[in-house]
Amino acid sequence: MAHLAAAGWWTESQVALGLWQALVVCVLALAVAALGSWSRLELGRETAVALVRGLGQMTAVGLVLVWLLRGEAWWSAPALLLMCAAAAHMAHGRLRPKRSAAGAARGSGTAPAAPPFSYAICLRAIATGSAVVIAAMSLCGVIAIKATALVPLGSMIIANSMNTCTQVLERFASDLRLNSGRVEAALALGASGRQAAQPYARNAIGSALIPSLNSLRSLGIVWIPGFAAGMLLAGSEPVYTAIYQFVVIAMIYAASGLTALVAAWEFERVALAGERLAMR
């Protein structure tokens, strides 16, 4: 009888429902990846790994949250620092040249040097952007100083900063490489590294901030963030919930902007160290 009761719990529990929903959406995402393979996008393996990893991570996070959200507010600090470190690792992993490409570059002898991305650049950019916004907003009372607010809001800010960091560095490095002749022409005319790279840094920052800016612009018209649903379910007043959505998206935009600036500044410092282009 006991095992039947357990089976009943399992089939009726929210965990089972969640896993079923996850399975359905995974099938859909894999179908999209398979569609991409027709266009030789080769997304299948990467998508499958990302889906399994994402589900595993979120399940683990759910288990950790049960413990974390019942704890003291200061527990949020090491949790957010850990998130920043992990975000920097992922951003760096995404930017690092693939092993085969690096091998080919070494073998050819004339291939341009790989962009000097580093974990430290990603960590400084993501941590600065996120920490400044989270700290300032907490001190001003916009984010309540308790784990239930700091951890979920902080994670949203860090995740968006990670995306911005990746986009800025990828675009900036690619533009510098494509325009290496112009960059070197500017340097040869007496420009500093910053002056020579300025147009490309500006483009990279502008492009990376387009998604955040679009979110801010289209708020309430094109989309209503999922975060609102949670607040409404928790009994929050609808107008306040709507305004707080704006606050959250604006915080994300501010953190992304700061991350973009720091990432571009740090990368330019390394890529044009000594007023020379490191990647030709």
Place this chain on the structure above:
Amino acid sequence: MYTFVGMPENATLLRAEGLRREVAGRELVREASFTLRSGEVVAVTGPSGAGKSTLLRLLNRLDEPAGGAVWLQGRDTREIEVRELRRRVGLVMQGANLFPGSVAENVGYGPSLMKTAPAGRWRDEAEQPGEAVGLVEDLLATVGLAGYAERDVAGLSGGEAQRVSLARTLANHPQVLLLDEPTSSLDEAAKRVVEEALRAAMAKVEGACLLVTHDAAQAARLAHRTLKMQDGVLRDSVLCGEAERGSR
């Protein structure tokens, strides 16, 4: 033929001693030593991959040498602030590499950096009204592009773009003009036009010119003396025909 102004003839302007450049274990330039005297046009010839362009990049420190040193008017170039050095040792690259915008904005780029203003605003901020416009027009006339100031660089031919690139370098008033295969990507007609612009530019430079070319005939037409380079090694110089005859 052409004369230089501002420096006493035959004074040593630039001296390189034992220059070396190594990339990924491969020696691109080996123990290169030479002297460039004021008033001289020296050509460096040799096959592709001989290390000619790399040698030029070592002179204005776009690349850092693995060994050796360069002296400009007796001063070690490592002691000269790199941005100042690059203004004094101007480089015209193989490709024009023009910045998006007008011809005038490109020509004014170097001077605008010194005024710490964007190139587009440089002409409005010249000390004397019309001073900067006059300089741009003067330089464009030198390279045979009078009246081109307001044109968009996107519409220029290869030869015109290369002449704008030359005028852009001249705008910094370099003491040494480094020319890296400036006509290699041009057809024969455009090459002749650019060569004419080069002659005019060389006469305008208050110092000396170092021309890298794989075209021995061009070296003979433009230079006083030729240095030959092969596998990163710089050979002894030989006097050139036409320029040498012209200077007599």
